[in-house]
Amino acid sequence: MTIKGKAYIAGAYEHPTRLAKDKSVAQLHAESALGALRDAGLTKDDVDGYFCAGDAPGLGPLAMADYMNLTLRHLDSTDVGGCSYIAHVAHAAEAIAMGKCRVALITLAGRPRSEGHSGAVPRVRGADAPDTQWEFPTGIATVNAYAMCAARHMHQYGTTSEQLAWIKVAASHHAQHNPHAMLRDVVTVEQVVDSPLIATPLHRLDCCVVSDGGGALVVVSPEIARSLKRPLVKVLGAGESMKGQMGGEVDLTYSAAVRSGPAAFAEAGVKPTDIKYASIYDSFTITVLMQIEDLGFCEKGQGGKFVADGNLISGTGKLPFNTDGGGLCNNHPANRGGITKVIEAVRQLRGEAHPAVQVRSCDIALVHGTGGLLGSRHGAATLIMERE
Amino acid sequence: MAKERAIPAPLTNPETEPFWAAAREGKFLIRACTECGKAHWYPRAICPHCMSEKTEWREASGRGTIYSVSVMKRAPEVYAVAYVTLEEGPTMMTNIVECDFDRVAIGDRVVVTWRPTQGDGPPYPQFRPA
Secondary structure, eight states: OOOTTTOEEEEEEEOSOSOOTTSOHHHHHHHHHHHHHHHHTOOGGGOOEEEOOTTSSSSTTHHHHHHTTOOOSEEEOOOBTBTHHHHHHHHHHHHHHTTSOSEEEEEEEEOHHHHTOOTTSOOOSOTTSTTHHHHGGGTOOHHHHHHHHHHHHHHHHOOOHHHHHHHHHHHHHHHTTOTTOSOOSOOOHHHHHHSOEEETTEEGGGBOOOBOEEEEEEEEOHHHHHHSSSOOEEEEEEEEEEEOOGGGOOOTTOOTHHHHHHHHHHHHTOOGGGOSEEEEOOSBHHHHHHHHHHTTSSOTTOHHHHHGGGTTSTTTSSSOBOTTOIIIIIOOBTTOOHHHHHHHHHHHHHTOSOTTTOOTTOOEEEEEEEEEETTTEEEEEEEEEEEO | OOOOOOOOOOOOOTTTHHHHHHHTTTOOEEEEETTTOOEESSOOSSOTTTOOSOEEEEEOOOEEEEEEEEEEOSSSSOEEEEEEEETTSOEEEEEEOSSOTTTOOTTOEEEEEEEOOSTTOOOEEEEEEO
């Protein structure tokens, strides 16, 4: 059994807002859904499968499905943090392959910017979670969990702040062409390492933006995809995993991408060298570096050298990444960047990215995300797609 | 000494109550498995290494080494979040206190120290330079 070729992404929509003081979260979900359905050339009455995660208001998918008045035969609210929506594409493909639905809608939305939520403020991820009593008292904020990975990577492999800065520099080169991006100024390595330290060793410009917004995807069966007017973006393979503290055998130098990546490549039947464009989750610069290593784009420990000198910049680098500006410069709606990663990969495969960043002959793209906290426990989802 | 951050009280439960009761007496317990012989962190009734129910509390030395550390600069009171590898084996998330935040580093030897928590919460285990 495989999902290879069993489903297509027919609709993709990124909500243009980055500050939504005058909208509700449910409204942002529904506006995003409408955008993706219009993009596909479908209506809500075509939808028979619905996927959402923890950002959706209410109990699982029930409240949002009712708000949009959907009639469903398949529901899934898998929540593994920011990479949930990448996993949802795979789960939708599985459901479609099994005949459980034919048109799957995936939505994400949130207002962390309006509500003042940032990754520099400690927050409880489930008061009843078994780890909370041991870890919340430390005052760990999202940024600390990633910073400890960076510190260990630097210690073990000699990775430098300047190398990490190149990831932000590349994202900024892409964001200058995106009129919706929050940060459109091109920055230099010096500007990144001279920006204020937030949590050592990470600087302000190593961190993603905090934005309101949303996004949605429509995943459909091959028959429906061929009946629509949009370019055919086919699901080739997917993988997912998670990694925690292993009972105290903590190793911060690698992510669960070491498992989700090979699974996705095997199902897709492609290699890292076949990937023309990659959307790589960029909550922080270190997130990108570790995932690039773990996905096999370079040897473990060599990520610093790999990302340096513009190697991630479209048009000049070997691995063009996050050509919308990513979470680092464009958008990180609901503090969850998974869906925007899929959306930009779809744009690239369709040839609809901004001309300045469009990868030539972009036939195979990879999307990878991390959810939760890289430095304590995190989910991972990898998706490989092809332009047919 | 710089003003220290107020520490939220850990929300204890029946599975972990003995740890926090011992903490009130200044004893640092870890949980270990008599089936596979390994200690683990955070403490659980079921061994995360072999899933045996034969686990027990053991008093730990309270000594360890910093595995990784991040100093939080964007807060009213600067503090350090760290992973410390205990002499008994497991690595635990904690804070480093009573240290020079500009010099605290991976590999530093540290020893447990207890800090009061908000309300009438049990003391919380942190580490200071040994």
